Amino acid sequence: MSYMKEFTKGIIKENPNMVTLLGMCPTLAITTMASNALGMGLSTTFVLVCSNIVISLLKKVIPDSVRLPSYIVIIAGFVTFISLVLQSAAPEIYDSLGMFLSLITVNCIILGRAEMFASKNKVLPSILDGLGMGLGFTLSLLLVGSVREILGSGQWFGIQLAPDFLESMTIFILPAGGFFVLGVVIAVVNRLMNLKPREIGCHNCPNAESCHGACSVTPSADKKEGGNT
Amino acid sequence: MSKLKIEPSPHIKSAVSTQKIMLCVILALVPALAASIWIFGIRALLMTVICCTACVLFEWVFEKITKRKNTISDLSAIVTGMLLAFNLPVTLPFYMAVIGCFVAIVIVKQFFGGLGQNFANPAITARIVLMLSFTSYMTSWAEPFYYQKSGEIITTSTPLVSESAPDLLSLLLGTTGGCIGETCAIALIIGGIFLIVTKIISPATPLCFIGTVFVITLITTGDITEATAAILSGGLLLGAIFMATDYVTTPITTPGRIIFGVGCGLITLLIRSFGTMPEGVSYSILLMNILSPLIDRFTVPKAFGAVKQNGGKK
Structure with a gap:
């Protein structure tokens, strides 16, 4: 059913990390150990699911012009909650994640799902969407973290x-x-999914001025969907 | 009319091939190899042979897997293997050297499309990866002629960090601590002169690189012995003659090469004087490799017969 699709799309097909390249900053910064990666992934999943629920409930209440500040306030509330919980329950992970825990607030994935999905859909699909995206993020962090920890310190x-x-x-x-x-993992994922390399198109090509479309690249209007934080 | 053949330039083909150039570079490296066997014993030769074999093997296997044209006969993998081995301390475990060969051939060279497409020098990048990964192994240098003495290997420091006054004769002969191929200055200079005489390399880059280090050390210390020691010690000669003159990763015009050489010299001096690492030659070459396309862009020569455009661009 379509509910199942909302859940599974985030794991591989629209994996926020490997396919849409969102949330690169935590991916690069905290994946030195598999346990950090898992802690970060699960914290983000929690915040993502909770903020998706609240935002999809409040989508009629929040005025369109101030929606982004409202989303940030909601997300920041859950981030404060999870960081307090981690500080008391798992102080080791809290210490090793450091400021990246608070930076979940500005993680592109969470704001992206709020804007793209939760603000337009009902509560149940939003929960499944948040779970799927969070799980996809956790899996990719765990993969990168495991490779780096095994090769970099001989441990897992x-x-x-x-x-x-x-x-x-x-x-x-x-x-x-x-x-x-990260580059190798993304390359492998693209290979497994048979993704074609994005066409640069003449509007992005530095040689377009002198080339006038003489090269075989056909102009295409797709814009790179990417982000950082 | 149909017999008229149209083909793009160049119409005059030179007899110089990649294979011949690489063969000359290998010949130029032989004196340094001989000196290293004399200084560090048979393990230096063994290390070089293992690196060359591993590089050729990795290139062959990768091209087999990806169904690319087989290019091991152009000898470039052997040059990479030799240069990498020359940049390693003689006591390094062999499996680490093989990891270095993998980085050089597969990651730096073949991932970017093979010879001619790599943006950085494979041997330099492999050395830096090994340096960052196995720092303690990469910075413990065996004492010269350690193989003649029985018992355990005595490690010594590179002349760059030793406190005593530099001994120019031992620096020239290479009887100091250091990597396999970098210590013997005379052998490297002989190789360099051979390459310049056979017109394989242009003298601009090495002269500017070495000259910058010499002149600035002379100005800052005011001591000619100190300045001579600065250019004879460490990997400066090896880097300047054999790595900073790589065709693929350095600028193609003479002004560009001068900028490249001076930049390498400045970065080397900065790292040597202010950095935490004793040697900065490999980092300086890698950084300037990355800048090479930009340098090429700013030093485009005027096309023959071209008229200066009024108002320039835009």
Whole structure:
């Protein structure tokens, strides 16, 4: 049914991290360890589901002109809640996530789903959408985090995997390794899903002025859907 | 009329091929290899052979998997392997060297489309990846002639960080601590002169690179021995002669090459004097590699016969 589709689309087909490239900042910053990645992913999922519920309930109440500040206030409320909970229940994860926990407030994925989905749909689809997107985000963080932790420190969730005589490659815990692993994972996901590379089109091409469409690239109007934070 | 053949330029083909150029570079590297075997023993040769074999193997396997044209006969993988081995300390475990070869050939070279498409020098990037990954192994240098003494390997520091006054003769001969191929200055200079005489490389980049380091050290320290030691120690000669002259990743015009060389020299000096790392040659070359397309853009020569446009662009 279509409810099932709302849930599953976020996991692979519209994975917020791997396909739409949203939420890159937490992905690169906290994936040095699989446990951090899992903590970050689950916290984001919680905030995403809760904010989706509240925003889809209040969609008729919130005036259109002040919707973004209202969304941010709602999201920030849940972020404060989850950071207080983590601080008391899992202080280790709270410490290692640091300020990135508070930065969930400005995570593109959450605001993106609020704007694109929750403000236009009913409560149940919004919950499923938030769950699916959150799960997709958690899975991709866990994947990147696992690869980086195994290669970079020879451990997985703190369990020693690599034998003593093999040195682990520190570069994978450094930012350079993060960019590299993320790039490779995105490439593999694109390959598995048979995604075609985006056409640049003449309007984005630096040589368009001298080329006049002589190259084989046909003009296309698709705009890159991307973001940061 | 149908017999008239139309083909794009160039119409005069030179006998110089990639294979011949690479063969000359390999020949130019042989003196340094011989010196390193004399200084660091047979393990230096073994390391070089392993790196070359691994590079060629990775290139062959990757091109087989991706069904690309097989390019191992152009010898560029062997040059990469030799240069990478020359940038490693002799005591490095062999599997780490093989990881370096993987980074150089598969990630830096083939991921970007093979020889001619890579934006950074494969050997330099592989060295930096190994440096960041296995820092303690990459910065422990064996004492020269350690293989003649029985017992464990004594490590020594590179001349760049040692406190004692520089000994120019041992720097020239290469009997100091350092990576396999970087210590013997005479052998590297012989290789460089051979490459310049055979017109494989242009002297602009190495001269500007080495000259910048020499002149600025001379000005800041006021001591000619100090300045000579600065250009003879570390990986400066190896980097300037063999890595900063890579065709693919450096500017193509002479003014561009001068900017490239001076930039490399400045960054090297900055890292050597103010950075936490003892050596900055590899980072300086990598940073300037990234700037090469920009340098090329600003140093486009005027086309022959072109008339200056009124008002310029726009």
